[in-house]
Amino acid sequence: MQVAPTLKQKVAEAAAFIEGRLGGRRPAVGIVLGSGLGPLAEAIEDAVCIPFGEVPFMKTSTATSHVGRFVCGRLAGKCVLAMQGRLHGYEGNTPQEVAFPIWVMAQLGVPVLITTNAAGAINASYRVGDFCLMSDHINFTGRNPVAGTEPDELAFRFFSMADAYSPRLRQLAREVARREAVPLQEGVYLGLLGPSFETPAEIRAFRSWGADTVAMSVCEEVIAARHVGMEVLGISLVSNMACGIEGASPNDTEVLQVAAQREEDFRRLICGVVEGLPS
Ligand code: HPA
Numbered sequence: 001m002q003v004a005p006t007l008k009q010k011v012a013e014a015a016a017f018i019e020g021r022l023g024g025r026r027p028a029v030g031i032v033l034g035s036g037l038g039p040l041a042e043a044i045e046d047a048v049c050i051p052f053g054e055v056p057f058m059k060t061s062t063a064t065s066h067v068g069r070f071v072c073g074r075l076a077g078k079c080v081l082a083m084q085g086r087l088h089g090y091e092g093n094t095p096q097e098v099a100f101p102i103w104v105m106a107q108l109g110v111p112v113l114i115t116t117n118a119a120g121a122i123n124a125s126y127r128v129g130d131f132c133l134m135s136d137h138i139n140f141t142g143r144n145p146v147a148g149t150e151p152d153e154l155a156f157r158f159f160s161m162a163d164a165y166s167p168r169l170r171q172l173a174r175e176v177a178r179r180e181a182v183p184l185q186e187g188v189y190l191g192l193l194g195p196s197f198e199t200p201a202e203i204r205a206f207r208s209w210g211a212d213t214v215a216m217s218v219c220e221e222v223i224a225a226r227h228v229g230m231e232v233l234g235i236s237l238v239s240n241m242a243c244g245i246e247g248a249s250p251n252d253t254e255v256l257q258v259a260a261q262r263e264e265d266f267r268r269l270i271c272g273v274v275e276g277l278p279s
Contacts, residue, residue, distance in 0.1 A: 007096065007103075007150035010057040014100070015107035017069065025072050027081035029274055030105040030230070034086060034117030034217060036065050036259020037237065040267055041084040045072035052087075052101070059097050061085040065256055066241055070101075076275035081110055088217055089141060090195035099145035099224030101168050103154060106228035112169070112277060113225045114233045114270065118255045119215035120197075120242035122207050128241065129262055131269060132185040132213050133173055134165050134234030138206075139219040143192045146227050155228050164226050169273070177274030184264045187212025189236060191219035197251075200244025206218040214242050233273065237262055 005013070011234030025048065033040055041047075050070040053060040061068030066085025082097070086100045102113065115151065119132065146157045157181060170186065177184035190206050192198065198206075213236050225232050239255040241248035260267075 006153060008153045011103045011154065012036060013056045013101070014058060014104045016045050016169050017056050019051060019108060021048055023048060024070055025079050026153070027072055027079045027108065027110050027128055028112070028279065029078055029080045029277060030110045030113045031080055031082040031088050031115070031270065032115040032221060033082055035063070036118055036239070036256040037116050037266060038065060038084045039133065039263055040270060041071040041082050043267055044071050044073040044075050044080060044082060045073050055174035058100055059087050059093050061087060062091045064252060076271040078277065078279070081105060081108070086217060089143060089193045089220065090216055095147070095220050096151070098220045099178070102221050102224040103228060106225070106230055110116050111231060113221070113230045114235065114273065115148040115218055115221050116235045116237070117215050118216050118239035118259055119189065119213040119236035120240050120250050121212070121238045122203055122214055122242045122245060123212040124245055126185050126238050127183070128238055128258055130183045130185050130238045131177070132187055132236045132238055133170050134189040134218070134236065135170065135186050136165060136188050137219050137222065138188060138190040138209060138211055139223065141191055141219055143193070143220065145220045145224045151227065157227065159227055161223070161226060162263050164222055164232060165234050166231045168196050172276045173233060173235065173269070176269060176276060180268045180272055182269045185212070189218060189234065190214045192216055198243050199208060203242045203244050213238065235269070237266060
């Protein structure tokens with residue numbers, strides 16, 4: 001009788017599969033490209049592309065604008081492993097399925113994760129088109145990828161989430177934004193399961209908790225990354241004001257349109273950070 005593989009075995013098998021495709025490339029940075037932000041992957045040179053669906057045990061992306069593949073190659077002088085699109089809980093993925101590619105990156109020896117998304121602004125002083133560094137998060141998805149017994153085989157599960165968003169990488173991002181004249185806010189990100197947008201009452205409640213931005217991704221990835229010791233930077237593009245802020249009622253089309261308009265600044269911000277990372 002065949003025994004089902006453990007999470008640890010699945011992660012190892014997926015990492016070995018990807019490594020076999022990389023032709024000796026050794027990624028120093030993992031990047032998750034969120035809604036509308038996938039075109040950055042086109043700037044990666046000498047690239048190898050691996051569709052998520054070809055990687056053992058990995059789910060595929062079903063969300064609009066999420067291509068659903070790894071792109072590994074050179075960006076701003078470094079070898080990066082980008083996810084052009086991500087996996088969300090709202091697509092029906094379990095927390096561990098969402099976290100899986102992050103654990104695989106760590107298994108490949110990738111020390112740094114830059115995770116990005118489009119988000120709604122709860123903080124009324126933010127403007128659509130601003131970027132926002134995550135200083136911290138409120139995981140309001142009701143889920144945690146490290147729950148259960150198997151993640152404990154990957155790494156100890158009672159780890160600290162203080163300074164989950166690396167102070168030194170945030171400092172680097174601030175310096176790059178100043179140099180490149182890219183508007184960059186910094187605040188607390190609140191993550192939800194989705195896929196429906198929030199009600200105005202929810203947004204008012206989240207504001208009273210100290211949240212500045214809101215979206216439907218990132219928290220589970222960041223928990224997984226910190227679980228296995230990766231250094232994390234989180235950047236949102238403010239694609240809309242959150243529901244009820246200045247009378248806003250967000251929709252998916254608006255999110256993608258703003259991302260398309262902000263593509264150039266996004267590329268400069270990410271490339272500047274990647275270039276400035278210590279080798
Ligand atoms: N709410 C939730 N998710 C989002 C939003 C929002 O306003 N904008 C982009 N993703």
